[in-house]
Amino acid sequence: MTPSIPASPATVLRLDQLSRRRAGRPAVQNLSLALQSGQVLGLLGVNGAGKSTTLSMIAGALRPDSGSIQLSGEDFLEHPELARQLIGWLPERAPLWAELSVNEHLDAHGRLRGLNGAALRLARCAIIERLELQPLARRLAGVLSQGQRQRLGLACALLHRPALLVLDEPANALDPVQAAALRALIREQSATGTAVILSTHLLTEVTAVCDRVAILHEGTLRHDGPIHSDDHAALERTFFEIAMHGTCVPARAA
């Protein structure tokens, strides 16, 4: 299992000039950014800005057309197997196998990530307890509510204690209590050294948990900088300026 607490903040992820075309148009263009362990990056942008494409490439589900991705200092495109232990990914709408139970999902994800036997059982029990999935453990994924599906997807992403957690609109379909629990979980992951990328439409979500924000517009990075919990108004102003006028605020170095 990948140790989650590094000795000092290290660069977990580095994107360099990442580009990808989708449906005949550039979805992401020359995207460069870096993420340190323990950092929580909020990825903002209007629909079609390239957030999900970016996250899919980072998660290893989609190959970029050009550019490079470095994961803990290694070339991720050369070694896609790095995803197995280093990355936990919750895609939008948490895709699940309807005919498998919650326990079976966690077992399947654990095995795909190289966990087996006692280690898998321990990891499964821990994540079920942490995400309060005990009452659902034997229930089939096909009968779960959208919020429960989202929690199961999150459990699958966290099961193997990844160094990088990639969350694509994780608060979708969560009620306010569950959304608050998610925020607490992200902070907890960050405190143990896990780097988190969080794509969301909710600016409040970003100001509540992120310590950095990146704004994408038409596939390009228009803003990248630190954020504080009392920066909500400034973030809102920047976001709307970029979303409405595509104004390019000079990006700060990561």
Added chain:
Amino acid sequence: MSGAFVNTLAVARLEWRRLVVRPLAWVLAALTLAWLAWNFTLLLGGFLAGQIQRAALPGGPGFTDLVAVPLLGQLAQLAFLVVPLLTMSAIAGDRRNGTLPLLFAAGVPASHIVLGRYLAVLGWLLLWLVLTLAMPLALASATSLDWGKLAAAALGLTLMLAALAAVGVASSTFASHPAIAAAAALIIALALWGVNLGAQMAGINGGAINWLAMSTHLQPLLRGLVSTTDLLWFVLLVGLALALATRRLGSDRERG
């Protein structure tokens, strides 16, 4: 254990679990085994009724020729329907419900996904074959079985099921919907079986067109004749189908 083996095993276990919790596999197993058991009793009844006449023919057909091999022949016919139904969701189902990227994101290469899925389906099909073989084998102590002929026929059926499963998984990899995958697998399997029908009707019994047909390679095995050419044909078909499936799945990751 090597990473490749662990990956393939994890995918195979996942697919196996999905197969056994879905009603489709159980319904197919129950219906086909009931049909085969009924036919077994009919074949056995015919064999017993003709026993006295055959006693006068030394070296005439025995239990293996009249009961065991025809039963396996019926399983081969059923396989044309059963295998496409079992394999249709192998990849197309994942593509449809969006779970395919989860496998890519777990760092599992396309070849391991294809192989894992294939092995799970093949496991189910071999269990199906073993349960069918158990019917004639249950009478092994009461009759004289031609073990060599039965082993050759079982090998032929194993290779046929392996080839059909590979074609089914490949079809599922290319199709966007499981039903299309099932239809494509059925059409390809039937085409492979009967590609030489026209040639045979014209009285041509050799040549490339006959070599291409699955029937040309299965029938000698069912008669107890094992040749390297026939084995190679099945191995080539399995290899080609799985290679095409891997290539298609790999391009899925490229194209998104």
